[in-house]
Amino acid sequence: MPELPEVQTVVSTLQNQLNHPTIQDIDIYWDNIINQPIDEFKKMLIGETIKNYRRKGKYILLECEHVMLIIHLRMEGKFYILDSSIPKDKHTHVVFHLDDGRELRYHDVRKFGKMRVEILRDDSEYISLKETGMDALDENLNAVYLYDAWHDKNTPIKGCLLDQHIICGIGNIYADEICFSCNLHPCTPASHLTIHDYENIVYHTRRILEGAIRSGGTTIRSYTSSLGVTGLFQLKLKVHQKANEPCPICGNKIMKIKVVQRGTYLCPQCQKIK
DNA sequence: ATACTCCCCTGAGAGC
């Protein structure tokens, strides 16, 4: 499941492999992937040249001359760049025909991904990004910002980390890793945290996400990044998906529970509820 | 405002 580091890996890969292609035509095989009328999507995008590649949170932003193509991979979305002679498989739902003869293919087994094209404008004005807070790697992210947003909330801290409205880019895997590194039980109400805890969250969020980007992201379950590239950060995960294995700090068994409806891994010894 | 539940989807894995 792509989170911020995996999305960054995809963006970097697309940038390196595609350069600045013009989109000549688009085939859509599953309409629900497109988050607007199909005709509008095609009309706005065909003929545009991709100028710049970046992301905000888990959203991919492909900046063209007049429009921005905004994509969310959700659970299993991925891109492939292939020659048009290679047969399309059954999970390919959108094909962008490029002027260099290659195709950018959007592949998504679960069909949860979404994409939308919007007129180029300030990031804060895109409908697709309306609900997103500060990027988790934004240099302006600090403990005071999180404290202001969360200190009066009784929501479990893991729920806060997953909520994209205040800080965006963190998903289920990294939320577990961040809680572990901060010695916080994922169920701890945000209101019980000290400013020191919030400083820890900022520090470890940055450390873990940047480390994951350096490893090319995490490959877990069915998620692999585009072009068959496989991330290696799963080798560095401390608790996520490690139920019944020993905690790397204290040796006690890691347990799996459910927090805000999400499978959650923690060390009950190292992460006590406050 | 906050907290649920459901929905979108498919494949993997368990149980029989």
Place this chain on the structure above:
DNA sequence: TGCTCTCAGGGGAGTA
């Protein structure tokens, strides 16, 4: 072998 059932999950929508 093959069937049915359950589960996984990001985020939006709808409801209490």
